[in-house]
Amino acid sequence: MSRGKNLAITQLAYGDAKATPLVLLHDGGGTVLSYQALGPLDRDVYGISDPRFDAGKPWAGGIPEMARAYLQMIKAELPQRNILLGGWSFGGFLSLEIAHLAAQEEEDPLTISGLIFIDTPYPKAPEDTNLRLAINGHLPELTGIRPQLRRKIHSSIKYARAMLASWQPPKWDGQAESMDRMQKDLKLMRNPPPTILLRASSALTKANEPVAVVDIFRHDRVLGWNEYDMTFIRVVWDIPGDHYSVFGARNLTPQILPPDWHEFEAHYAKNPEVWLRYLTDSYKWIDHRAQVDGDLSQTVVQLQVQLQNTKEELQQARTSEAMALAQKPFVVEGLNEKEVGLREALNQTDRAYKTVLPTDRLRRLRPDLPPPPSFQNAMV
Numbered sequence: 001m002s003r004g005k006n007l008a009i010t011q012l013a014y015g016d017a018k019a020t021p022l023v024l025l026h027d028g029g030g031t032v033l034s035y036q037a038l039g040p041l042d043r044d045v046y047g048i049s050d051p052r053f054d055a056g057k058p059w060a061g062g063i064p065e066m067a068r069a070y071l072q073m074i075k076a077e078l079p080q081r082n083i084l085l086g087g088w089s090f091g092g093f094l095s096l097e098i099a100h101l102a103a104q105e106e107e108d109p110l111t112i113s114g115l116i117f118i119d120t121p122y123p124k125a126p127e128d129t130n131l132r133l134a135i136n137g138h139l140p141e142l143t144g145i146r147p148q149l150r151r152k153i154h155s156s157i158k159y160a161r162a163m164l165a166s167w168q169p170p171k172w173d174g175q176a177e178s179m180d181r182m183q184k185d186l187k188l189m190r191n192p193p194p195t196i197l198l199r200a201s202s203a204l205t206k207a208n209e210p211v212a213v214v215d216i217f218r219h220d221r222v223l224g225w226n227e228y229d230m231t232f233i234r235v236v237w238d239i240p241g242d243h244y245s246v247f248g249a250r251n252l253t254p255q256i257l258p259p260d261w262h263e264f265e266a267h268y269a270k271n272p273e274v275w276l277r278y279l280t281d282s283y284k285w286i287d288h289r290a291q292v293d294g295d296l297s298q299t300v301v302q303l304q305v306q307l308q309n310t311k312e313e314l315q316q317a318r319t320s321e322a323m324a325l326a327q328k329p330f331v332v333e334g335l336n337e338k339e340v341g342l343r344e345a346l347n348q349t350d351r352a353y354k355t356v357l358p359t360d361r362l363r364r365l366r367p368d369l370p371p372p373p374s375f376q377n378a379m380v
Contacts, residue, residue: 019043020113021080025070025087025094026050028160029140029153034088034247048073056155062163067097074098075110082111085193089214089243090160092120093167099193100170115195117233119243121217122224123164140244161213169228192232199223200246201238214243 021044024035032047048070052059059065074083085095095115102110139157142150173190199221204212217224222233239246 020082020084021046021078022084022086022116023048023074023078024116025085025091025098026053027088028090028157030156030160031153037247046074046078050156053152053156056152058159059163063093063097063167066163067094067101070094071098071101071110075108081109082113084114084116085112086116086118087120088118088246089120090164092117093123093164093169096192097167097170100172103172103190112193115193115232117195117197119198119200119214119239119246120223121214122227123167123169124224124227125213125216126227172229192229194234195232197222197225197233197236198239198246199236200241200243202240202242204242204244212243 019042022041023046024032026032026047026049027034030050030053032049035045035047038045050066051069061068075081085099086092087095092115095112095117099112099115102112139154142153145153172192200218203215203218205215220226221236225233240250241248245251
């Protein structure tokens with residue numbers, strides 16, 4: 001079943017029809033054959049294949065050109081404006097580029113609540129790597145696929161690798177090194193969407209062999225993506241097998257085979273295992289995470305406003321304190337002058353009191369009377 005020329009509905013939801021739909025982008029081979037084998041995911045699942053696959057025509061503008069075309073395709077074909085996006089290998093890179101483009105749009109925007117990377121490693125090898133890399137790379141064997149189709153897939157993979165070599169992962173607003181921390185927090189929605197990484201647990205290459213590009217970061221839990229951003233990959237799940245066998249029989253839930261089963265037999269499973277659980281739990285988590293992130297973003301904005309108000313109040317208090325400190329010498333000098341005058345007045349009062357009262361005579365006549373008060377002690 002399909003909707004439009006290039007956007008194919010690979011599976012319809014059998015559960016909640018209101019669940020966020022999932023759009024899966026083709027891998028480097030240009031097809032969505034592997035996604036045909038997925039079991040029920042409780043949502044609509046769409047697959048985008050390379051519209052230039054049959055013609056064997058490359059994209060002159062590389063991954064950014066593909067992403068622009070696919071973004072418009074999604075918006076034209078899907079009525080929803082909130083989706084999950086992802087893909088296997090090359091499809092993960094495409095989904096990241098599309099998500100970045102979608103985040104920049106202001107008119108009729110498409111919200112991408114989360115990404116699914118299916119064994120999509122960070123595409124740039126470390127400059128100081130000592131690994132011996134495979135120059136021409138490894139190509140999947142594609143057992144059971146017709147020779148003509150296999151040649152097209154291999155040709156598409158070579159084009160994809162060439163585009164990937166010149167591609168720079170998009171820079172998000174929240175990743176700008178010079179941006180103030182408060183500005184970063186206020187632009188949470190301009191960071192990469194929360195992402196789940198499904199990671200092949202085994203390396204494609206054997207010991208003492210040149211390392212395949214997809215295995216450069218195989219030892220790393222997040223497949224090297226900390227080189228790009230340390231926060232956007234929220235969950236990592238291991239998948240049995242290597243890069244080319246993640247859709248192998250032990251990871252899939254079987255479906256009804258299409259009429260021309262020779263082209264698909266390598267991609268269908270005979271034993272339902274963990275793959276359905278991986279994806280189903282992933283999508284549920286991303287739905288929940290998207291809602292939580294939305295609430296969190298609003299809370300952060302409110303806290304930042306409160307913080308700004310507090311900073312302004314603190315600045316006003318510090319200004320008042322500075323003004324008071326500046327006036328302190330003059331106030332102290334005035335108080336000292338008043339104290340000197342007060343002491344002189346007390347001395348004069350004491351002398352006058354003693355002059356007026358005949359104290360010595362009274363003491364002789366009335367020795368029982370207490371002595372008169374001394375104004376000299378009034379300052380103590």
